Amino acid sequence: MHNQRRRGVEKDRRRGVYFKRGDAKVYVTGAGFAADRGYRGEDTLKSLEDFWRAYFQRSHARLAGWGQPELMTGLQ
Incomplete structure (x- = not known):
């Protein structure tokens, strides 16, 4: 799945x-x-998080919190 995500x-x-x-x-x-x-x-969630983290990083943004289902960090 990692190569598919990278592609x-x-x-x-x-x-x-x-x-x-x-x-x-x-x-x-x-x-x-x-x-x-x-x-x-679990594998699907990891792939989704990795994809969005890379997407936002390339878009000059930062994935600051990832909730599955709840967001465990405070909004900043």
Whole structure:
């Protein structure tokens, strides 16, 4: 899955999907919920977090909190 994630990030970079977000902090809550089956598995959650962390880093933002399902850090 790691190579697939890397290819997806690279494909988006080539398509120009990334843009500067002004060093924004991004907080995600509810990442563990899946609409069709309750909760996502541990491997899927790790892949999602890694993908979004890389995406926001390339967009000059920072994934400041990752909640699955609850956000365990305070908003800053």
